[in-house]
Amino acid sequence: MLKIADKVFQSRLLLGTGKFPNFEVQKEAVEASGAEILTFAVRRMNIYEPSQPNFLEMLDLSKYTLLPNTAGAKTAEEAVRIARLAKASGLCDMVKVEVIGDDKTLLPDPVETLKASEMLLEEGFIVLPYTSDDVVLAKRLEELGVHAIMPGASPIGSGQGIVNPLNLSLIIEQAGIPVIVDAGIGSPADCAIAMELGADGILLNSAVSGAKDPVKMAKAMKLAIEAGRLGYEAGRIPKKRYAVASSPIEGMLLS
Amino acid sequence: MTLQLYINGQKTEVDNNVKNVADLLKSFQLQGRIVVVEQNGKIILKEQYDKQPVNDGDKIEIVHFVGGG
Numbered sequence: 001m002l003k004i005a006d007k008v009f010q011s012r013l014l015l016g017t018g019k020f021p022n023f024e025v026q027k028e029a030v031e032a033s034g035a036e037i038l039t040f041a042v043r044r045m046n047i048y049e050p051s052q053p054n055f056l057e058m059l060d061l062s063k064y065t066l067l068p069n070t071a072g073a074k075t076a077e078e079a080v081r082i083a084r085l086a087k088a089s090g091l092c093d094m095v096k097v098e099v100i101g102d103d104k105t106l107l108p109d110p111v112e113t114l115k116a117s118e119m120l121l122e123e124g125f126i127v128l129p130y131t132s133d134d135v136v137l138a139k140r141l142e143e144l145g146v147h148a149i150m151p152g153a154s155p156i157g158s159g160q161g162i163v164n165p166l167n168l169s170l171i172i173e174q175a176g177i178p179v180i181v182d183a184g185i186g187s188p189a190d191c192a193i194a195m196e197l198g199a200d201g202i203l204l205n206s207a208v209s210g211a212k213d214p215v216k217m218a219k220a221m222k223l224a225i226e227a228g229r230l231g232y233e234a235g236r237i238p239k240k241r242y243a244v245a246s247s248p249i250e251g252m253l254l255s
Numbered sequence: 256m257t258l259q260l261y262i263n264g265q266k267t268e269v270d271n272n273v274k275n276v277a278d279l280l281k282s283f284q285l286q287g288r289i290v291v292v293e294q295n296g297k298i299i300l301k302e303q304y305d306k307q308p309v310n311d312g313d314k315i316e317i318v319h320f321v322g323g324g
Binding site (some may be wrong): 016017018019020026039040041042043044045047048050051054055056057066068069071084085086088089090091156157183203204205206 | 262263264283284285288289290291293298300301316317318319320321322323324
């Protein structure tokens, strides 16, 4: 169970909706993932093509919680503007604060992210900032009152997985709010590792939408997240330098 | 007669029987779609669409939700 502000979710997988091969595959992948939270971007509409299909309009919105992002914003003010537009749809009160500070790595701008989060909290949004894996920044965001912290595992869409498990585990250890690993996930193994470290959830997109079989990958991610979480709750054995026999030493036939 | 507006950053002419935001959306067949409208930097809520006048020179943004992560 994942609790963000006053909202409770059974699934710990948050799925992005970008770059799927087509809407049919996407719909199936969303179902296979079991995700209850879907992210979207806000963009200008092509007003000359009103009949253009829109994925969001194809969804049963009573089944999903929308998490619009502020992608495209490079300043706090731009992020706030996008968030307000998203909220004005009347369909959501959560926002993924995403303020990019570098075009090549798409890494978040920590100063603007902090500023945008503060402004949006004042306006009553449920704020989920996408941040780097900086431990102190995570702490500062939590002190502001954000509702979850979303450190990147590695750069967006890179599929490099968790490049800094130490920082991630330090963020998880100190956090009193959900930690959702966002960005950089490449494979189900990455999900399992993050969840075993104690993450509360995973937000991913490209790893599913770009897979050869997105529907199958959506299911694989779901299972990996569940497995990782169960493993975390079960408590793994400590690593030892030498072997420890699992069969009894007593009563051996050859002694 | 036409009204000259700047919609989504582009100079756009609309018929001058477009009096309010509801008319504007209708003229582009966008009524009932999930969109959000901003007029001169101010968000216009759905309930205000038929009361909010559209004037020559207005800067209008019509945005919607698209796929994203």
